[in-house]
Amino acid sequence: TKEAGKAGHRWYSEEVESRRTRRLLLESALRTARKNDELQLHYQPKWNLESDRMTGVEALLRWNNPELGSVSPAEFIPIAESTGLINELGEWIMRTACRHYRSWQEQMQLQQEGWDGVSGKEQEFPLTVAVNTSGVQLLQPNFVERTMQIFREEGVDPSGFEFEVTESFAITNFNDVIDILTELQQCGFTVSIDDFGEGYSSMKYLCQLPIHLVKIDKSLIDPLTDNKRSRVIVSAIMDMAHRLGVTVVAEGVETQEQRRLLEKYDCDMIQGYLVSRPMPAEEFARSLVGGARV
Numbered sequence: 286t287k288e289a290g291k292a293g294h295r296w297y298s299e300e301v302e303s304r305r306t307r308r309l310l311l312e313s314a315l316r317t318a319r320k321n322d323e324l325q326l327h328y329q330p331k332w333n334l335e336s337d338r339m340t341g342v343e344a345l346l347r348w349n350n351p352e353l354g355s356v357s358p359a360e361f362i363p364i365a366e367s368t369g370l371i372n373e374l375g376e377w378i379m380r381t382a383c384r385h386y387r388s389w390q391e392q393m394q395l396q397q398e399g400w401d402g403v404s405g406k407e408q409e410f411p412l413t414v415a416v417n418t419s420g421v422q423l424l425q426p427n428f429v430e431r432t433m434q435i436f437r438e439e440g441v442d443p444s445g446f447e448f449e450v451t452e453s454f455a456i457t458n459f460n461d462v463i464d465i466l467t468e469l470q471q472c473g474f475t476v477s478i479d480d481f482g483e484g485y486s487s488m489k490y491l492c493q494l495p496i497h498l499v500k501i502d503k504s505l506i507d508p509l510t511d512n513k514r515s516r517v518i519v520s521a522i523m524d525m526a527h528r529l530g531v532t533v534v535a536e537g538v539e540t541q542e543q544r545r546l547l548e549k550y551d552c553d554m555i556q557g558y559l560v561s562r563p564m565p566a567e568e569f570a571r572s573l574v575g576g577a578r579v
């Protein structure tokens with residue numbers, strides 16, 4: 286038993302050790318990822334059920350490293366947050382999304398001119414771009430000023446952008462978060478709660494945070510078709526949000542049956558593989574040809 290104990294201990298520390306090694310590896314590679322051009326933004330459509338059109342996209346960060354391969358944001362974002370790298374990354378994400386947004390806007394205007402035969406006629410760009418924003422990033426000093434500076438420099442109006450904020454962070458600094466979200470809204474940005482229903486304090490967030498939009502977590506959408514309880518919960522969230530004047534997006538929608546149920550519950554928008562997987566900016570731009578449809 287003494288041997289087994291030793292072996293158990295050794296196995297445990299090896300596992301801890303290899304996790305630590307991987308973390309250090311990721312951390313140091315992440316420091317040079319941007320400089321080495323290893324980062325990309327992909328975009329996933331948000332589909333409005335009423336108009337049956339794409340009305341927005343969510344920007345999702347991708348990291349491809351020559352040695353590590355493709356690393357999931359679910360793995361590297363927490364590392365970026367705990368090392369403070371997220372601030373620099375976050376600014377790059379916003380700036381890059383602004384540039385993509387402008388290029389799509391120009392592309393749509395050119396198309397419009399082509400169709401109308403009238404040049405210079407401005408067409409309202411119908412898409413909203415959502416960026417994920419970490420709580421760590423949001424709470425850094427001068428976040429709102431720095432953000433506004435980026436949008437000014439890139440010549441993009443805040444009204445085309447949305448911040449998706451994950452609920453789990455807000456547990457601490459709740460009042461600071463309320464202030465920052467309010468400021469962002471005053472600047473013209475849309476603010477949404479991401480992963481709603483995944484955590485424990487969802488109701489508090491819905492009651493107290495100043496938000497326009499709530500995204501129902503995939504974990505509540507997955508069991509929709511074969512679990513009555515989840516249908517009750519999802520339709521209740523929908524009802525509650527609507528009474529509060531909050532728009533609802535269902536995330537991770539993969540099947541036609543899920544879509545049908547969500548339509549029945551008056552869900553405003555869906556996002557998921559059923560509509561489209563996230564795609565590189567250039568591919569997304571090609572899909573815009575012929576109007577804002579995917």
Ligand code: C2E
Nearest residue numbers: 345346358359362378417418419537538539556557558563
């Ligand atoms: P999230 O914000 O909840 O994003 C949704 C995730 O679900 C994305 O994973 C997306 O690719 C995936 N997804 C979308 N539709 C479906 C579907 O129908 N089925 C399935 N199985 N998955 C679907 P991804 O891109 O791996 O991102 C994971 C998480 O990493 C995100 O969750 C977000 O919290 C974080 N993240 C991604 N990009 C950024 C970023 O630019 N900044 C920050 N701070 N976090 C990011």
Ligand code: CA
Nearest residue numbers: 343417449479
């Ligand atoms: Ca999100």
Ligand code: CA
Nearest residue numbers: 479480500536
């Ligand atoms: Ca989400």
Ligand code: CA
Nearest residue numbers: 479480502503
């Ligand atoms: Ca999530």
